[in-house]
Amino acid sequence: MAEVNERYSLIARSIHWLTALLVLSMVPAGLIMIRIGGGPLQNQLFDFHRSVGVVLMILTVIRLAYRLTHPPAPLPADIPPVQQLAAKATHVFLYLFLLLNPFIGWVATSAYGASISVFGVFTMPAIVAKDRALSEQLFAVHEVLGLLFTAAVLMHIAAALYHGIIRRDGVLSRMV
Structure with a gap:
């Protein structure tokens, strides 16, 4: 087996691990907030989930640039071509999700x-008029994409451990 010795830069590794930390805190918050009754805890989880989503969207733009x-x-x-393709496809999906799903959540x-x-610190502007039917449809899409994203994150972690x-x-040591 050929060993890869070239590490990602400190900036790339820092952005990656900050993204991972935010994702690994936001996803559980999102799953819990929609399953508990209303009240202060749910409101705090919604605020946290939304805030982290905005930060992730901005961080992803920086990361892609x-x-x-x-x-x-x-x-x-x-590494077999099918695994290389799977790695590229998973990364593309992760990047797309980190841009698209927070935007869908915002809308x-x-x-x-x-x-x-x-x-x-600041409040995001509303980008569409109030429309409860639209919000329900978009939140349903947001949730499905969130579950697909969670599956992709788990595959990414499993591949890294492999x-x-x-x-x-x-391959793993390039990012640690």
Whole structure:
């Protein structure tokens, strides 16, 4: 097996792990907030989930701009083409999700008539008029995409562990 020695830059690794931390806190908050009754805890979880979504959307734009100017090292040549394709497809989906689903959440929240205060620092403007039927449809799409995203994140983690523990090919160590 060929070992990959080239690590991602400190900036790329920092953005990756900040994104991971935010995702691993936001997803459970989102799952819990829609399953508990109304009240202060649910309101706090909604505020947290929305705030993190906005931060992730901004962070993803920064990450993509950085990645365009600092492309990662290629995967080892002995990784089967189907695995390389799966890795690329998963990354594309993760990036698309990190841009699209927070935007859908923003539109849905606007249509619901709620505001998005980002950690109390600023408030996102409403981008559509209040329309409860539209908000319900968009929140349903947001939830389905969130579940698909969670599956992709779990696949990403499993693949990283596979490379780090089983293959020991250096792919995981590039990001740690």
